[in-house]
Amino acid sequence: MIDLHCHFLPGIDDGPENLQEALELAHAAVADGITHSVLTSHVYPGRFPNQGQNLQVAIADFKAQLLQAGIALKVSLGCEAHLSHELLDLIDTNEVPFLGEVDGYRILLLEFPPQIIPVGSIRFVNALLQQKIRPLIAHPERNKVVMIDTEKIRPFTEAGCWLQLTAGSLAGRFGIPAQQTAFKLIDAGWNCVAATDAHNMRYRPPLLSEGRDALRARYGDAVAKAMVHDKPVAILGGQHD
Numbered sequence: 001m002i003d004l005h006c007h008f009l010p011g012i013d014d015g016p017e018n019l020q021e022a023l024e025l026a027h028a029a030v031a032d033g034i035t036h037s038v039l040t041s042h043v044y045p046g047r048f049p050n051q052g053q054n055l056q057v058a059i060a061d062f063k064a065q066l067l068q069a070g071i072a073l074k075v076s077l078g079c080e081a082h083l084s085h086e087l088l089d090l091i092d093t094n095e096v097p098f099l100g101e102v103d104g105y106r107i108l109l110l111e112f113p114p115q116i117i118p119v120g121s122i123r124f125v126n127a128l129l130q131q132k133i134r135p136l137i138a139h140p141e142r143n144k145v146v147m148i149d150t151e152k153i154r155p156f157t158e159a160g161c162w163l164q165l166t167a168g169s170l171a172g173r174f175g176i177p178a179q180q181t182a183f184k185l186i187d188a189g190w191n192c193v194a195a196t197d198a199h200n201m202r203y204r205p206p207l208l209s210e211g212r213d214a215l216r217a218r219y220g221d222a223v224a225k226a227m228v229h230d231k232p233v234a235i236l237g238g239q240h241d
């Protein structure tokens, strides 16, 4: 399995606080059957002021630590970009790591605020698409507006956005409403992948298998595999061997 969304890099967002915790997360990912994790630290101007430069340094160091600890997890750099005006400037200066590229579109893991879909978001998304950047919207099943009415995401999927559902949501870890919302988004026929959004061992562990199993039970093996492996492989493109 391939995990397109997790917070493993230590000390730079609300993920692990130190290297030891970070290595525990990586170890747990391998134990869960994850072979490749895309490290998607928050890029959130004003809150988590990460950008390409410091993230590249952090992942280089983390790769060396994984090697030293004998943890056979392949990692690559992405980010979870918060929807903000500053994001466009950061993209212009090449400071936003993408997950990968599909059919000429760079894939950006894009985070909305948890309670709302801000006015103007569709314009923002269209501006990205015009630049050949395809948003993969992070965990829409946990957005309050979408939980009330999944149709609220339709303008975004019709514009060309893809959806990242959280494995824990599919497994019921975030409650029945989030789980039902996740299933509705799949049932609508929109392009969905599953990822862990792991932050820590206690509350947000790197477990993709529980999401895969929930998908298997409801939709069968092919859909489950597509969402935890085949589509992520396509998104990673040449970065995955």
Ligand SMILES: [Fe+2]
Binding pocket: 005, 006, 007, 080, 138, 197
């Ligand atoms: Fe995240």
